[in-house]
Amino acid sequence: MKDSIVMSKPARPVKRTIIMLLIVVLILGMVFGWGALRAVFIAKFLKGFANQVQTVATIQAQETPWQPAIQSVGTVTAINGASLSAEVGGIVDTIHFESGQDVQKGDVLLTLRANNDPAVLAQLQAQAKLDEINYARDLKQFAANAVAQSTVDTDRANLAAAQAQVAAQQASMDEKIVRAPFSGRLGIRQVNLGQYLQPGTAIVTLEQLSPLFVDFYLPQQALVALKVGQVVNLKIDAYPGQTFPAKIAAIGATVDSATRSIAVRAVLQNDDLRLRPGMFASVSVETGAPKEAVTLPQTAIAYSSYGDTVYVVKHGQGNALVADQVFVTLGATRGDQVQILDGVKPGDEVVTAGQVKLHNGSPVAVNNTIQPSNDPNPNPPNE
Structure with a gap:
């Protein structure tokens, strides 16, 4: 009787295990079933969304009409532009210009203090005048056989030397006068009266504003379509909506080995003086007829x-x-x-x-x- 009771005890753990397995199977079935159902709903939604108008x-x-053109970017530059300075040092004596003024070629802009230069020039001119008188007198004496040829030659050499000294002194004095080398517009004055200037010190910039150059680069493939006189259209950010016409004036002789591009320069008329050197320009080079x-x-x-x-x-x-x-x-x-x-x-x-x-x-x-x-x-x- 005791043996039979002992043998029946393992039945409870087996039953508990079966129940747990059934629960696990039920949970897994619910999980996978919900995943499948969700996939069906998603597919149905996407199908409806895909067909939505x-x-x-x-x-x-x-x-x-389309005008074939090559696009690039360039920079406006002055045909003539320089930063003016005196060739020699000295103290600023007079200033004959205002910032932003238009000047003509040869106008005096600034002079340095002359010091004793006029006196030295007068002395040299007097000596040259004396040598000229001596030379003229000895020429007459030589015609009358009163002096030797060597005397006339010496007088001629003395006169030439004196005249050369006068010219050298005059050139030295001219170096203290700064003139406009070409017609254009001045920039901002950089010096003041009484200031001592070292040789080469910037006084003012001078730019010729019309006409202007526009320098830009194009790829080497465009070389076959370029020629001098070709029309170039420019757009400047400072004047939106406006186009400025120019013409190609020169094409570079070589292609840059690093960028495989060629330099091109166009000439731009700027009669109204609205454009300035240094401006950025969008460049369009027309190639061929519109189609x-x-x-x-x-x-x-x-x-x-x-x-x-x-x-x-x-x-x-x-x-x-x-x-x-x-x-x-x-x-x-x-x-x-x-x-x-x-x-x-x-x-x-x-x-x-x-x-x-x-x-x-x-x-x-x-x-x-x-x-x-x-x-x-x-x-x-x-x-």
């Missing part, structure tokens, strides 16, 4: 490493509008526009806004109330 803005692709090209706003292009694309709106089943993704080949850009070389034909309706939420075949609704900018010559505010 997306509102986009569109534009009809069309051909417009027709398909253009789109740059906002219509989806750029990626595997290719550039646009969405073209077409009629699908039931005449519904759908977006068709198309690969395009791009050309040059101008302002807000980009040239389309291949992929879009005139008359195609292309999405210009809202393409981020599209995929190939997405149903769309067109709303062109607001359109992105499509200006070939935009004028952004200069703030």
Whole structure:
């Protein structure tokens, strides 16, 4: 009897284990079931979202006149420009100009104190005059055979030496007078009366403001399209919306081995004196005659490493509008526009806004109330 009681005791742990296994199986079933159910709901939601009609803005692709041009950036420089200084040292005696003044070539701008230079010049001139009298008298005496040829030769040499000393003294005095080497506009005065100037000390800058040079660089591939006299259009940040015409005056003789670019210089007329040397310029060099090209706003292009694309709106089943993704080949850009070389034909309706939420075949609704900018010559505010 005791043995039978002892043998029946292990039944309770086995039963407890079975119950625990059933509970675990039930929990796992609920977890995996909920995951599967959630996947079904997500797939259903995404399917419905994918087929949701997306509102986009569109534009009809069309051909417009396109002027082929090469773009670059350049710097406005003066044809003649210099920082003026005295050749010798001295104390500033007189100043004959004001800052920003227009001057003519040869105008006296500044003089240094002469000290005893005029007295030395007068002494040398007197000696030269005496030597000239002696030479003239001895010439007459030589004609009468009253003096030797050597005396006349000595007089001639003395006169030449005296005249050379006068010229040297006059040149030394001229070095103390600073004149305008060319016509132009002065900058800001850098010296004052009574100031001692070392040789080479900057006094004022002088710039010839018309005409001006525009220096810029173009890639070596553009060399075949360049020639002297070619039209160049400039845009200056200080004058938004305005274009300044220039003409190519010189093309560099060599190509830079580091950048593989060539230097180009154009001449710009500046009769109204609005432009200044040192200004930054956006340069556009016209190459060839204008031609027709398909253009789109740059906002219509989806750029990626595997290719550039646009969405073209077409009629699908039931005449519904759908977006068709198309690969395009791009050309040059101008302002807000980009040239389309291949992929879009005139008359195609292309999405210009809202393409981020599209995929190939997405149903769309067109709303062109607001359109992105499509200006070939935009004028952004200069703030």
